[in-house]
Structure formats: C-alpha cells, structure tokens
Amino acid sequence: MKNTFSTFFVVFVTLVFVIICLGRAGVYAHCDTMGGPVVKDAKMALEKKDVTPVLKWVSKEKVPEVRAAFEAVLLERTKSPEAKEKVDMKFFETLVRIHREGEGVTFTGIKPADAIDPIEAETDKALEVGSVDDLTTEMSRHLTSSIKERFTRVLDKEKHMNDSVEAGREYVEAYVEYLHYVVGVHKAIAGEDEHHHEE
Numbered sequence: 001m002k003n004t005f006s007t008f009f010v011v012f013v014t015l016v017f018v019i020i021c022l023g024r025a026g027v028y029a030h031c032d033t034m035g036g037p038v039v040k041d042a043k044m045a046l047e048k049k050d051v052t053p054v055l056k057w058v059s060k061e062k063v064p065e066v067r068a069a070f071e072a073v074l075l076e077r078t079k080s081p082e083a084k085e086k087v088d089m090k091f092f093e094t095l096v097r098i099h100r101e102g103e104g105v106t107f108t109g110i111k112p113a114d115a116i117d118p119i120e121a122e123t124d125k126a127l128e129v130g131s132v133d134d135l136t137t138e139m140s141r142h143l144t145s146s147i148k149e150r151f152t153r154v155l156d157k158e159k160h161m162n163d164s165v166e167a168g169r170e171y172v173e174a175y176v177e178y179l180h181y182v183v184g185v186h187k188a189i190a191g192e193d194e195h196h197h198e199e
Contacts, residue, residue, distance in 0.1 A: 030120045031057075032096050035113030037124065039092050046088060049074060057099045069094045143185075150178035 030036040041053045051070040058066050073091040077084050087108070097107035119138075126135040153174045161171035 016056065030116045030124075032100060032107065032109070033111045033113055033116050034092075035116050035121075038096050038099055039110065042092050042095050043088075045070065046077075054095055057095065059102050062098045062102065066095060068099065097174060147182065150174070154178045167194055 031038045033039070038054070038057050045051050051067055054066065054070075057062055062191045069091055073087050076087040080087075082160065093110055094105075096110055100107045122135050122138065126132045154171070157167070157171035157174045160167045162168065
C-alpha cells in the first residue's frame with residue numbers, strides 16, 4: 001500500500017510539472033537554448049561527422065533538409081576553420097527551427113545556455129544521473145507550497161467575504177484560483193485534457 005501511494009505521489013507531482021511546462025511551452029522551451037538537448041546532439045553529430053544523432057529531433061519529411069544542411073556545414077568547416085563557430089551556429093539554428101516548427105511553435109532564435117529554466121535543468125540532470133529522487137523531492141515541495149498558498153488565501157478571504165461586495169469578489173477570485181489549480185492537477189492525473197478546466 002505504501003509503495004502504491006509513493007508511486008501515485010511521484011506521478012502526481014510529475015504531472016503538475018508537466019502542466020506548468022505545457023502552459024509555458026508556447027513562449028519558452030529549453031530545446032531552443034545552447035544548453036538544450038537538440039544543440040547538444042548537434043554538437044556531437046558535428047564532432048563525429050555523423051548526422052544520425054540529430055535525426056530523432058525532426059520528422060521523417062524533414063530529414064532530407066537536415067541532412068543537406070549538415071553536409072553543407074561539414075563542407076564549410078573544411079574550407080574555413082576560422083568560421084567554424086559561425087557555420088556550426090547556422091546548423092544549430094536550422095535544426096532547432098525545424099524541430100520547433102514540428103512542434104507547431106515559431107522559432108525565435110537560439111538562446112544562451114543559461115536561459116534554461118532551473119526545473120528543466122533539473123529534469124535533464126535527473127536523466128544524466130539516472131535518479132529522479134532529487135527532482136521529485138523538489139517538485140513535491142513546490143506542489144505542497146503552491147496548494148498551501150492558495151488554500152491559505154481562500155481561508156483569509158473567507159473571513160471577510162460578507163463585509164462588502166468587493167470583499168466577496170476577492171474571496172470568489174481566490175476560491176476559483178484554488179479550485180482550478182487543484183482540479184487541474186487531479187484531471188491531469190486522471191488522464192484528462194488539462195485544457196478542459198481552463199475553459
């Protein structure tokens with residue numbers, strides 16, 4: 001029973017993180033940073049002169065375009081070693097643009113490595129070290145803190161909700177935010193579309 005609860009809780013906090021990230025995905029994603037996995041694979045591909053590691057980031061239809069860009073960069077690298085950094089960046093931008101377009105997101109340029117959100121960096125770090133323990137511990141703290149903050153705000157507003165119409169509206173606003181947050185997380189765990197509660 002204890003193991004079942006632990007597994008459930010890990011899934012719970014992981015899905016909360018996914019909801020948060022999906023909410024921000026249209027604006028930001030670490031795939032378009034120099035420290036993200038797409039560029040890391042692109043660097044490895046160029047070093048080994050083998051395009052294979054980056055092909056997983058694009059659809060089958062876009063593979064010829066990526067292969068052509070890769071071959072062009074390899075050729076340019078041999079012509080001008082001084083321009084290596086510039087031509088490499090050209091390939092990174094092409095690859096990330098194609099990858100992002102495949103996700104239905106407009107490419108706005110590659111951001112610096114330190115532009116990665118701390119929680120996204122921790123997500124990748126968990127994969128690197130082969131353990132999710134630190135990540136889920138941090139997420140559990142964040143989830144608990146977020147729910148308690150909303151819960152406390154509702155209780156505080158409830159004390160004065162009938163003092164005036166304005167106070168009542170403040171209570172309703174706090175209550176709705178608290179309810180939607182908790183219900184949204186619950187629906188994500190149940191496998192329902194997280195956009196339903198927003199509508």
